[in-house]
Amino acid sequence: MFGKFTTFLSVLVSLVGLVHSVDCNAGVPTDQIRVTVDRVLTILNDPKVNSAGAKEARRSELGKAILPRFNFEEMAKRSLGAEWRRRTPAQQQEFIRLFTALLKDSYVGSIESYQGDKVFYRRESQDGDYAEVGTQMIDRSGQEVSIDYRLNREGSEWKVYDVIIENISIVNNYRSQFQRILNRSSFAELLQRISDKVQ
Numbered sequence: 131m132f133g134k135f136t137t138f139l140s141v142l143v144s145l146v147g148l149v150h151s152v153d154c155n156a157g158v159p160t161d162q163i164r165v166t167v168d169r170v171l172t173i174l175n176d177p178k179v180n181s182a183g184a185k186e187a188r189r190s191e192l193g194k195a196i197l198p199r200f201n202f203e204e205m206a207k208r209s210l211g212a213e214w215r216r217r218t219p220a221q222q223q224e225f226i227r228l229f230t231a232l233l234k235d236s237y238v239g240s241i242e243s244y245q246g247d248k249v250f251y252r253r254e255s256q257d258g259d260y261a262e263v264g265t266q267m268i269d270r271s272g273q274e275v276s277i278d279y280r281l282n283r284e285g286s287e288w289k290v291y292d293v294i295i296e297n298i299s300i301v302n303n304y305r306s307q308f309q310r311i312l313n314r315s316s317f318a319e320l321l322q323r324i325s326d327k328v329q
Contacts (some may be wrong), residue, residue: 159261159281159288160254162199169195192238201282201289202230208291209304213312221317228321231328249277259283 179188206229278294
């Protein structure tokens with residue numbers, strides 16, 4: 131069901147691959163992503179959590195560094211689309227819990243395969259409590275991939291609620307997959323499929 135999304139998550143590893151940046155009149159959103167990048171790079175370069183027997187410790191540390199930068203509730207809501215409003219508060223909370231676990235497992239697992247790709251910050255735009263940070267990833271073969279991070283402000287923090295890879299939205303990709311299941315089955319079946327995936 132979610133196999134195609136693995137491709138997107140593997141590209142998301144670029145978040146931890148910053149080795150260069152371009153002055154794009156960056157503001158707080160870009161700066162906060164940079165802080166997350168620095169924390170992740172420190173973990174990936176720490177031999178104490180990169181030995182064969184330290185997988186759980188490494189994933190725990192990566193989760194602590196990365197997950198606070200994401201607004202999983204907003205991502206969950208947007209990925210469910212119109213179906214969100216038809217769900218009870220209890221159902222919404224259960225969906226958020228499972229969706230967060232799905233992303234967490236896939237994302238943290240993908241970051242462990244970091245191969246040193248280069249990321250350039252190209253631009254930043256802000257509109258009230260929303261912002262977008264545009265980047266470009268260049269892998270070791272020279273292939274370029276555009277990756278844009280959409281964020282919303284929560285207090286003093288900017289949180290990622292969508293990632294656009296080569297003009298393809300991760301949230302929209304999930305919404306399409308979820309909608310196909312809902313069209314054929316039920317919300318309970320959708321929850322069960324996600325639950326089976328994260329167990």
